Amino acid sequence: MTLTKDALVNEVAKANGYPRNRSVELIETLLELIKSKLVSGEDVLISGFGKFCVKEKRERRGRNPATGEEMMLDARKVVTFKCSGQLRDKVNQQEDI
Numbered sequence: 419m420t421l422t423k424d425a426l427v428n429e430v431a432k433a434n435g436y437p438r439n440r441s442v443e444l445i446e447t448l449l450e451l452i453k454s455k456l457v458s459g460e461d462v463l464i465s466g467f468g469k470f471c472v473k474e475k476r477e478r479r480g481r482n483p484a485t486g487e488e489m490m491l492d493a494r495k496v497v498t499f500k501c502s503g504q505l506r507d508k509v510n511q512q513e514d515i
Contacts, residue, residue: 423449456497468501 423445431441452470455462462470473496480491501509 466502466504468499468505471498471500472496473498 427438427441427445430436430444431438434441436444452462456470456472459472461472475494475496477493478491480489481487482489
C-alpha cells in the first residue's frame with residue numbers, strides 16, 4: 419500500500435489532534451522546504467529517517483527501446499535517498515515478525 423499525501427495529512431491530524439487544514443499546512447510547508455533545498459542543490463538530512471541528495475549524472479550513451487536506435491542522453495540531476503541505519507533496522511525487524 420502506498421502512503422499518499424492525503425493519508426499522511428490524515429495521520430498527522432489524528433496523531434496530534436490538529437484540524438485537517440492545519441495538518442495540510444504543516445505537510446505542504448515541510449514538502450516545500452525539502453523541495454526548495456533540493457532545487458538549490460543542498461542535501462536534506464532527516465535524523466532517524468534518511469538523507470536526500472542531489473547527484474549529477476554525466477552525459478551517456480543510451481538506446482531507444484522502441485527503435486533500438488542509439489542516442490546520447492543529456493547530463494542531468496537526480497535525487498537519491500539513503501535511509502538511516504535506524505530506519506533500516508526497523509524495516510528489517512518488521513520482516514522478521
